[in-house]
Amino acid sequence: GIQLADDADQIAEYHRIVRKLDASIKVYNVAGNHDVRNEPTEESLAAYRKNWGPDYYTFDSGDTRGMVLDSSLIQTPKNVQAEADKQEQWLRAQLAKARTDGKRIVIFQHIPFFLETADEPDQYFNIPRQIRGRYLALFHEYGVHYIFAGHYHRNAEGHDGDLDMV
Numbered sequence: 001g002i003q004l005a006d007d008a009d010q011i012a013e014y015h016r017i018v019r020k021l022d023a024s025i026k027v028y029n030v031a032g033n034h035d036v037r038n039e040p041t042e043e044s045l046a047a048y049r050k051n052w053g054p055d056y057y058t059f060d061s062g063d064t065r066g067m068v069l070d071s072s073l074i075q076t077p078k079n080v081q082a083e084a085d086k087q088e089q090w091l092r093a094q095l096a097k098a099r100t101d102g103k104r105i106v107i108f109q110h111i112p113f114f115l116e117t118a119d120e121p122d123q124y125f126n127i128p129r130q131i132r133g134r135y136l137a138l139f140h141e142y143g144v145h146y147i148f149a150g151h152y153h154r155n156a157e158g159h160d161g162d163l164d165m166v
Helices: 007-021 042-052 073-076 080-101 131-142
Strands: 058-061 064-068 105-110 147-149 159-160 164-166
Touching: 064 080, 073 080, 073 131, 131 147, 131 164
Parallel strands: 064 105, 105 147, 147 164
Antiparallel strands: 058 064, 159 164
């Protein structure tokens, strides 16, 4: 199928529409598997970053720090392990900084860590359990209570203790 990252007309149309929004409306892009591919490559990451900007970053709104992650790097890092490691190191540093800054942390990404339970089996719509456990432990350590994701194309909400995966 067509990958948005490869479709110059769709990219141009998106940017045209976003430019029409009132300047006070902030737009935060989140990289998805159709943007950086199901198995990201150096080339697909470079194309995303050229067309959309960073694939992971933070933003502040009041006392909340939003952290946008490239979940494709988390789910399938095999072709870009160095990039996945770089994002994870960045995330650890940003979580520590947010705690120092007294910010409430909310995570935004495309692929959810889980749909219903943290120990559910691996499937297309979640992050593999082996990787998932490492990230969930990190989020619990830093007091993250909310993660918002897309990808599933329907509503789902799961919990891991006091962590809500929406």
